[in-house]
Amino acid sequence: MRQITNIKEFEQFFQDYYIPVLHYCCTIVKDMDDAGDIVQEMFVDMWRKREKLNIHISARAYLYKMVYNASLDFIKHEKIKLRHRKNVPGLNDVAAFSDKAIEKELEIKIKQAIAELPEQCRKIFSMSRFQNLKYREIASALNISEKTVENQMGKALKLMKEMLKEYLPLLLIVMHNIK
Numbered sequence: 001m002r003q004i005t006n007i008k009e010f011e012q013f014f015q016d017y018y019i020p021v022l023h024y025c026c027t028i029v030k031d032m033d034d035a036g037d038i039v040q041e042m043f044v045d046m047w048r049k050r051e052k053l054n055i056h057i058s059a060r061a062y063l064y065k066m067v068y069n070a071s072l073d074f075i076k077h078e079k080i081k082l083r084h085r086k087n088v089p090g091l092n093d094v095a096a097f098s099d100k101a102i103e104k105e106l107e108i109k110i111k112q113a114i115a116e117l118p119e120q121c122r123k124i125f126s127m128s129r130f131q132n133l134k135y136r137e138i139a140s141a142l143n144i145s146e147k148t149v150e151n152q153m154g155k156a157l158k159l160m161k162e163m164l165k166e167y168l169p170l171l172l173i174v175m176h177n178i179k
Contacts, residue, residue: 010046010047010050013059014043017060017063018039018043021039021042021063021064021067022035022036022039023035024064024067024068025038025039025067025070025071028068028071028072028075029071029074029075034074035071038067038070038071038074039067041070042063042066042067042070043063045066046059046062046063046066106167109164109167110160110164112163113159113160113163113164114126114160116159116163117156117159117160118155120152121152121153121155121156121159122156123142124138124142124149124152124153124156125152125153125156125157125160127141127142128149128153135149135150135153
């Protein structure tokens, strides 16, 4: 088997095998995100070791074997983590407290961002998001056009996104823990 030392050859190898190997890995670890991490690490590892690798089988077979072994290692590691988690009293309470603290901080920041919106934006945003009113209903209640409601919502969302951009990681943590 000839070695893949050229970046173009490796990119082609990656394109040819990433999806099939990802699906294969997912059948073992039962989680697409974990499978993606494992497979990506395997490709990175192959590239790093490309000059030292002495593969006597096809690169494809070697990759599948690497992913298989890494998947089994991952499962074993997850079982060990779970066992340790069960053996440490209060660990789940600490995690739950941490999650609640993160959610509370995010809630405070969202309320602050809403409070900083211009008055009409804030009113329209609140009516839409908290009272679940449709644009037509908001327009009627405020005696303005639907287009104005739409524009003000766009403005509110843009401003909120800008004000909360540094809290995106917290939002992702909260969203991930909701799963």
